[in-house]
Amino acid sequence: MFPTLTRTEAQARHWDIIIAGSSFSAMFFLQGLPKGLSVLVIEKGRHMTHAEQIASGFRNLEAVPMNNRSGHDKEWVFHSLLGGNSNCWWACTPRFHPSDFRMQSLYGVGEDWPLNYDDLAPFYQEVEEAMDVNGGGSDHVLPRDKPFPYPAHLPTRSDKVLRAHSDLWWAQPTARANGGPRAQCCANGVCDECPIDSKYSVLNSFDRLAYDGAYLLTETEVRAARIEGGRATGVLVRDADGEGEISGSAVALGTNALFNAVILLRSGVDHPKLGVGINEQVAQNVLIDGPGLGYFGGTSVTGHGYALYDGPHRANHSGVLMETYNAPMELRPDPGKWTERLRMKIIAEDLPRDDNRVVLDGDDYVIEWAGHDAYAWDGLAWGLERMQSILPDGLDFWGWTEPVKTEKHAMGTHRFGSDPARHVVDPDLRVHGVDGLFALGSGVFPTSSLANPTLTLSALALRAGRKVS
Amino acid sequence: MKRRAFIATSSAAALVAATPAQAQLFRGRKLAALVERCRAHLARSFPASVMAQPATETFLAAYAEHALDRPDLFPEDGAFFHFLTSTTVIAHVETGEDLSFDVIFDPHDAPCSNHLGALYAPVGEHDA
Numbered sequence: 001m002f003p004t005l006t007r008t009e010a011q012a013r014h015w016d017i018i019i020a021g022s023s024f025s026a027m028f029f030l031q032g033l034p035k036g037l038s039v040l041v042i043e044k045g046r047h048m049t050h051a052e053q054i055a056s057g058f059r060n061l062e063a064v065p066m067n068n069r070s071g072h073d074k075e076w077v078f079h080s081l082l083g084g085n086s087n088c089w090w091a092c093t094p095r096f097h098p099s100d101f102r103m104q105s106l107y108g109v110g111e112d113w114p115l116n117y118d119d120l121a122p123f124y125q126e127v128e129e130a131m132d133v134n135g136g137g138s139d140h141v142l143p144r145d146k147p148f149p150y151p152a153h154l155p156t157r158s159d160k161v162l163r164a165h166s167d168l169w170w171a172q173p174t175a176r177a178n179g180g181p182r183a184q185c186c187a188n189g190v191c192d193e194c195p196i197d198s199k200y201s202v203l204n205s206f207d208r209l210a211y212d213g214a215y216l217l218t219e220t221e222v223r224a225a226r227i228e229g230g231r232a233t234g235v236l237v238r239d240a241d242g243e244g245e246i247s248g249s250a251v252a253l254g255t256n257a258l259f260n261a262v263i264l265l266r267s268g269v270d271h272p273k274l275g276v277g278i279n280e281q282v283a284q285n286v287l288i289d290g291p292g293l294g295y296f297g298g299t300s301v302t303g304h305g306y307a308l309y310d311g312p313h314r315a316n317h318s319g320v321l322m323e324t325y326n327a328p329m330e331l332r333p334d335p336g337k338w339t340e341r342l343r344m345k346i347i348a349e350d351l352p353r354d355d356n357r358v359v360l361d362g363d364d365y366v367i368e369w370a371g372h373d374a375y376a377w378d379g380l381a382w383g384l385e386r387m388q389s390i391l392p393d394g395l396d397f398w399g400w401t402e403p404v405k406t407e408k409h410a411m412g413t414h415r416f417g418s419d420p421a422r423h424v425v426d427p428d429l430r431v432h433g434v435d436g437l438f439a440l441g442s443g444v445f446p447t448s449s450l451a452n453p454t455l456t457l458s459a460l461a462l463r464a465g466r467k468v469s
Numbered sequence: 470m471k472r473r474a475f476i477a478t479s480s481a482a483a484l485v486a487a488t489p490a491q492a493q494l495f496r497g498r499k500l501a502a503l504v505e506r507c508r509a510h511l512a513r514s515f516p517a518s519v520m521a522q523p524a525t526e527t528f529l530a531a532y533a534e535h536a537l538d539r540p541d542l543f544p545e546d547g548a549f550f551h552f553l554t555s556t557t558v559i560a561h562v563e564t565g566e567d568l569s570f571d572v573i574f575d576p577h578d579a580p581c582s583n584h585l586g587a588l589y590a591p592v593g594e595h596d597a
Contacts, residue, residue, distance in 0.1 A: 154590075
């Protein structure tokens with residue numbers, strides 16, 4: 001745990017770097033910084049221990065104001081407490097696919113990222129080691145220089161059936177422990193509030209996140225960056241006692257895609273793309289029946305399927321990533337076939353749209369939500385239609401659910417790239433036109449990928465920290 | 470209507486005034502009824518040889534205690550789910566291992582007792 005300060009104590013100093021937020025991007029940016037800096041980490045929420053969270057079930061879920069004109073139910077999930085969404089994620093840690101970084105070049109869709117898979121690979125590896133990620137079997141599609149830090153969890157019967165059919169099914173890389181200092185995952189199916197603290201979180205990894213010279217200020221919201229003469233000189237904060245300013249030579253926004261954009265808007269950053277294009281993946285659960293399916297896997301989400309992920313179809317619509325579940329499990333009453341049912345989630349990528357945006361509303365903000373792009377919906381429909389053709393013989397749909405209301409993966413609100421006219425943030429995550437101001441996290445993603453974003457946003461933040469001299 | 474109202478009122482009064490022994494009796498009867506409902510439900514899916522196991526009886530009694538005060542549950546469906554996740558019934562049917570029951574799987578109260586996870590896989594399940 002970092003040493004903590006009061007606001008008055010924090011205001012009495014000038015900091016080399018002030019970091020807003022305390023979840024993945026904030027902590028991995030901190031890890032990347034050169035040694036010897038004075039760093040203040042400011043967290044809006046309070047410190048709730050893991051035990052407190054389990055006992056109370058309370059994790060300070062933000063109420064997000066939204067004008068939803070999409071015709072579909074929509075939710076956004078952001079938890080304001082020390083460690084942020086690292087307390088509540090499911091610890092799914094795939095790398096992005098190499099093609100995800102080149103969507104415009106390959107398929108004429110969206111925009112290329114200002115870096116590629118190989119650029120990010122060493123940072124992926126470092127974050128995987130920091131999180132004790134386990135996995136295996138994916139190197140032919142997602143190449144890596146070193147093995148996963150820990151071997152993959154044991155597969156389910158369903159995974160064995162699928163993997164015998166095609167080499168495009170493999171173990172989902174995950175930070176739900178299968179070796180390392182945290183408790184071994186035991187597949188209880190409630191990863192968002194893991195009762196045994198098996199998944200990686202900021203709270204259970206403070207020892208490894210320690211940084212000499214870093215201090216923590218909690219229950220204090222960064223409202224804006226102070227920008228003077230074209231450079232960041234500190235932050236404006238609010239707590240229970242009122243508002244104030246804290247001085248620093250640089251500011252890094254590591255809250256989330258929503259609040260980063262709101263802070264930048266309040267800071268007076270005037271860019272036509274700021275807040276524009278908020279998006280996230282869209283997903284649907286599918287139930288499949290057939291002989292040989294079943295459970296007995298080593299973690300709650302055991303498998304990934306990439307057969308419908310990448311390819312020419314992405315010129316017209318999204319592909320789908322498939323996730324196989326071990327828990328919570330789906331069961332059948334049919335005698336002798338009790339476990340011959342597979343719950344699978346299929347996930348499609350979204351594209352940023354100009355009519356999805358975060359805007360200020362007086363002192364507050366609101367999300368103007370027109371809906372997921374047709375690219376995502378068409379991809380989901382295509383995935384459902386095509387799935388049958390890539391399943392082994394004998395497996396068949398039993399049913400599917402409505403699309404889920406959120407994947408909890410908001411992104412795209414301050415996209416990065418080299419062109420200051422089109423991008424809010426540069427390739428090193430510095431806000432164009434403002435010295436000493438960083439905007440971290442999935443807000444920088446030009447396109448969303450189909451895969452879970454945490455490993456990628458963490459690797460990007462680590463890389464950005466390393467670029468600080 | 471008056472007679473019904475009188476009966477309802479007097480029943481409620483009797484309930485309020487029940488002694489601990491009477492309350493225990495009512496609870497025991499409700500438990501026994503719930504066990505029978507769940508047993509009948511399980512018997513539709515599982516063979517008689519499974520239903521006759523002592524561990525099945527132990528499970529049914531424990532599950533009834535678990536479910537009785539939880540009006541949000543559909544008890545029969547819950548019995549089916551928990552029989553599969555809290556006992557070794559799959560291993561018993563497939564490999565002849567003893568049918569055993571220890572605790573009702575609950576992801577929060579007994580998080581590592583999911584019998585459909587790798588920790589309780591039937592013998593040989595994960596042999597290379």
